[in-house]
Amino acid sequence: MVVIALGAVAIDFALRSLLVDQAKAQIAQTADQIALVAREASSFGFSEDAAPVLIRLSDRATLDRWASANEYIQIDTAQGQILGKSSNLGGVAFAPVTPGGDRQYTMMRVGGVRPTTMLVLDRxxxxxEGRALAVAHVGERLDIVDELTGRARAILLAVTIAAMIMIAGASYFVAQSATDPIERLTAAVAEIGSERLDRRLRWQRRDEVGRLAAAFDAMLDRLQSAFARERQFISDASHELRTPLTVINANAQMLQRWGDRDPQVLRTSLEAIADESGRLAAMVSGMLTLAKAESGDAIPKEPLVVERIVDDVVLHAREPAHVKGLRLEARHPVAAQTVVVGDAGLLRQLITNLVDNAIKFTESGEVAVAVRRDDGHAIVEVADTGPGIDDAAADRLFDRFFRGDPAHARNIEGTGLGLAIVRSIARVHGGTVSASRRPEGGSVFSVSLPAEPESFTPAQ
Structure with missing residues (x-):
C-alpha cells in the first residue's frame, strides 16, 4: 500500500512536470520568434538608433499576433519601462528586469476573475551586434495544467484507494487462511498433555502448515515412545529395587529382635544386608553410567587406541575368568593401533561390560576379545562358548533390566543394566552393537565404532 501511494505521488509529479515543460517549450518558441524579428529589424540601418525597432516590436497589433488565448506578451525598454502589451494582458503587467538580470522562467500569481499561476519567460x-534593445516577457497561464493535473490526481486517488481496499481485503483473506490453521494447530497442541500423547493431528495438507503438523505428529511419536520407555524403566527399576530393599528391611528387623541374642542371626543378617546393599550400589552406579552415556553432548572425547583399552580390560578380568576356569584372550596384533575418538572411561566400561557378561554366562571354555578394522570402522568382538543367545530374546538383550530366561538369570548376579549401558555408550560414540549365536556354540557381541584413518596416530 505504501508503494502504491508513493507511485501515485510520483505519477502526479511527473505529469505536472511534463505539462509545465510543454508550456515552457511553447513560450520559449514565441520568445525566439520575437528575438529573431528584433535582430532582423536592427540589421536594416537602425543600428545607431533603436527607436524604430522598439516602435515596431511594441505595436499592440504585432504583439496580439504573437499572443493567444492562453499566452501573453509584454515588451519593455532596456531600462525596464513598458513599451507595449498584448490586449489580453489588460491591467496586468510583468515585473521589469534589466538586460543583465535575465531571469529565464519565473512563476507569477495572477488574480482577477480567473486567478491562476502564470509561467513567465524573460528574454x-x-x-x-549583440547590444541590448529591449526585454520581452512571454507568459502562459497554467489553468489547463492545473485542470489536467487535478483530473489526473482525482483518478490516481480513486485508483489508489481502490487498490488499497483490494490489497487490504486480499491481505486479510491471505492472513486469515494462513493464521487459521495455525490457530487450530495451537488449540490442538494445547489439548495434548503427558496423558494424551496418543493423539495425532493427521492433517493432509501439502503446504508449510501441513509439514509442520506432520513434524508435530512425528515429535509426538518420539515423545510417546520416550515416555513409554521411561515408564517401563521406572516399573523395571521399582521391581528390581523391591527385592533387595525387602531383604535389607527383613534382615534389619531380625537384627533388632534377635541380633544381640543369636550370633548366627547376626552374622547371616549382616551378610545379607551387605550383599543386597552392594547390589543396590551396583544398580545405582549402572543407572548413573547409563545417564552419562545417554547425555552425549557433555562427554569429553579424545583419540584413543582401542587395542590398548582391550588389553587393559582383559588384564583386569583374567582373575574372575581364572576362578571359573575360563581362558580369556585378546586377539589382535601387538603393534595394531586402531584409533577412535571417544571417552576413555565409557569405552572401557563398554568393553568391561561385554567381557563380564561373557564370563558370567560361560561355564567352560574361553572368552576371546578381538579387534579389527573394517571399512573405516573399529570392530570389537567378544565371543564366548556359553549357552548362546535365545532367538526369541535377541531383540530385547539390550533393554534395561532384561535378564533373559528368568529361571536361569536368578542364579547369575547382575543388575540387568550392563548391555543397556553398552548400547548407550556405542550410540553416543556414533556406533552400533549387535549380538548373534555362533555356529560352533556360544554367542558373539560385536561393537562397531567410527575409526580414524590408518595414518592417524595417537601422537597426532
Missing part, C-alpha cells in the same frame, strides 16, 4: 532582445 533580452539584442541587435545583430
Amino acid at each position: 533580452v532582445l539584442t541587435d545583430a
Whole structure:
C-alpha cells in the first residue's frame, strides 16, 4: 500500500512536470520568434538608433499576433519601462528586469476573475551586434495544467484507494487462511498433555502448515515412545529395587529382635544386608553410567587406541575368568593401533561390560576379545562358548533390566543394566552393537565404532 501511494505521488509529479515543460517549450518558441524579428529589424540601418525597432516590436497589433488565448506578451525598454502589451494582458503587467538580470522562467500569481499561476519567460532582445534593445516577457497561464493535473490526481486517488481496499481485503483473506490453521494447530497442541500423547493431528495438507503438523505428529511419536520407555524403566527399576530393599528391611528387623541374642542371626543378617546393599550400589552406579552415556553432548572425547583399552580390560578380568576356569584372550596384533575418538572411561566400561557378561554366562571354555578394522570402522568382538543367545530374546538383550530366561538369570548376579549401558555408550560414540549365536556354540557381541584413518596416530 505504501508503494502504491508513493507511485501515485510520483505519477502526479511527473505529469505536472511534463505539462509545465510543454508550456515552457511553447513560450520559449514565441520568445525566439520575437528575438529573431528584433535582430532582423536592427540589421536594416537602425543600428545607431533603436527607436524604430522598439516602435515596431511594441505595436499592440504585432504583439496580439504573437499572443493567444492562453499566452501573453509584454515588451519593455532596456531600462525596464513598458513599451507595449498584448490586449489580453489588460491591467496586468510583468515585473521589469534589466538586460543583465535575465531571469529565464519565473512563476507569477495572477488574480482577477480567473486567478491562476502564470509561467513567465524573460528574454533580452539584442541587435545583430549583440547590444541590448529591449526585454520581452512571454507568459502562459497554467489553468489547463492545473485542470489536467487535478483530473489526473482525482483518478490516481480513486485508483489508489481502490487498490488499497483490494490489497487490504486480499491481505486479510491471505492472513486469515494462513493464521487459521495455525490457530487450530495451537488449540490442538494445547489439548495434548503427558496423558494424551496418543493423539495425532493427521492433517493432509501439502503446504508449510501441513509439514509442520506432520513434524508435530512425528515429535509426538518420539515423545510417546520416550515416555513409554521411561515408564517401563521406572516399573523395571521399582521391581528390581523391591527385592533387595525387602531383604535389607527383613534382615534389619531380625537384627533388632534377635541380633544381640543369636550370633548366627547376626552374622547371616549382616551378610545379607551387605550383599543386597552392594547390589543396590551396583544398580545405582549402572543407572548413573547409563545417564552419562545417554547425555552425549557433555562427554569429553579424545583419540584413543582401542587395542590398548582391550588389553587393559582383559588384564583386569583374567582373575574372575581364572576362578571359573575360563581362558580369556585378546586377539589382535601387538603393534595394531586402531584409533577412535571417544571417552576413555565409557569405552572401557563398554568393553568391561561385554567381557563380564561373557564370563558370567560361560561355564567352560574361553572368552576371546578381538579387534579389527573394517571399512573405516573399529570392530570389537567378544565371543564366548556359553549357552548362546535365545532367538526369541535377541531383540530385547539390550533393554534395561532384561535378564533373559528368568529361571536361569536368578542364579547369575547382575543388575540387568550392563548391555543397556553398552548400547548407550556405542550410540553416543556414533556406533552400533549387535549380538548373534555362533555356529560352533556360544554367542558373539560385536561393537562397531567410527575409526580414524590408518595414518592417524595417537601422537597426532
